[in-house]
Amino acid sequence: MEHHQHFLRHEKKYLIGFIVAFFLINSIVLATSVLMEQKAAGNWPAPFALWEPFVWEISSSLMIVALIPFVAWVIDSDKFSWVNLWSNLLNFVLWSVLFSAIHVIGMVAMRELVYWLMGSDYRFGSWSVGFVYEYRKDAISFFLLLIIIQGYRSIVLRLRGEASLVQQGEDDPQRSDRILVKKLGTEFIIKLDDIQWVESAGNYVNLHLGDRVYPVRNTMAKFMNEMNERDFARTHRSYGVSLDFVQAIEAPPGQSGEVLLKNGRRLPLSKRYNADLRTKLSV
Known part of the structure; x- marks a missing residue:
């Protein structure tokens, strides 16, 4: 180890x-x-x-x-x-x-x-x-x-470590803001509000929580659809971000550029998702 x-x-x-x-x-x-x-x-x-x-x-x-x-x-x-x-x-x-x-x-x-x-x-x-x-x-x-x-x-x-979502029971409403992932043989409870940004990696979506990374077997489209009711937005075909961690958008409306996060990380912003990101941030 x-x-x-x-x-x-x-x-x-x-x-x-x-x-x-x-x-x-x-x-x-x-x-x-x-x-x-x-x-x-x-x-x-x-x-x-x-x-x-x-x-x-x-x-x-x-x-x-x-x-x-x-x-x-x-x-x-x-x-x-x-x-x-x-x-x-x-x-x-x-x-x-x-x-x-x-x-x-x-x-x-x-x-x-x-x-x-x-x-x-x-x-x-x-x-x-x-x-x-x-x-x-x-x-x-x-x-x-x-x-x-x-x-x-x-x-x-x-x-x-390969992580996979563990489905929670429908009778467990307290866990609706958390997911359970397995990594290196250990189960971790992750608060969805702690996820700063996500990236696509083939058949996986990497969940980034500060310096920690949890690969989850999923597609970016499906994952973002599941997170649709939460404050998440796509910035790129391969990237998504939690709106709570966005500090600035460094791109003209309708153009490609970058999204600056509060931790200093920069994510690519394609013009396809520029307008949607701005709309969600303005709500």
């Missing part, structure tokens, strides 16, 4: 460490493979310095790692959904092109710097041909990062 708690306290560091280690090992393997292929083909000494393949591969990996926040932003954006992935295919292609463009520009800049420091000259070649060649690999890397980050988040949720 102590190991789980330590992991959950430093989950982002573990994620970054895993991705850095993965791409670093992959870079070393690819670089040594290039040297081995040259030797096997009889091109030895190689037509390039021994350090060059390592610069090529490590510069590429470093840029991919640097783009992790961008990929995480894509997953959390209003336009991305695993459920409607095919309908958002055009967005995926555009994001992957942007991902590749940043990757290639940063990668080439690092290589040119290292080559300059080594007293040599790096030539990327034709940008049109080179970009198409790199994009084929970058599209795969982009999609791989999407899977790794989303899968990692699912693992964290499982370690936090």
Whole structure:
């Protein structure tokens, strides 16, 4: 249990460490493979310095790692959904092109710097041909990062504990403002008024009560419908908020923006739910 708690306290560091280690090992393997292929083909000494393949591969990996926040932003954006992935295919292609463009520009800049420091000259070649060649690999890397980050988040949720609603009897009116959830083999009574905000996570809805998170097996639409008589509102396809914890709306009427909570948390506000949120807050 102590190991789980330590992991959950430093989950982002573990994620970054895993991705850095993965791409670093992959870079070393690819670089040594290039040297081995040259030797096997009889091109030895190689037509390039021994350090060059390592610069090529490590510069590429470093840029991919640097783009992790961008990929995480894509997953959390209003336009991305695993459920409607095919309908958002055009967005995926555009994001992957942007991902590749940043990757290639940063990668080439690092290589040119290292080559300059080594007293040599790096030539990327034709940008049109080179970009198409790199994009084929970058599209795969982009999609791989999407899977790794989303899968990692699912693992964290499982370690936090899978919760499920326990139905209360109809003859128990005192419990109407509470729900009973199971987490890590323990039952917790949660006051609905303590729920600050909620987010969709696949087949789960994460209930956020300060620093505590309770994943409940439910859909966002069904959960918000069940909470319709309470002071809750959708702010986004994947987010909902308790009106009691809203401090400010940072978006023009009818436009996308953010909702600022009293605890400093910011939630995305899509223009689809902007008017409804304002109406409920004004009641």
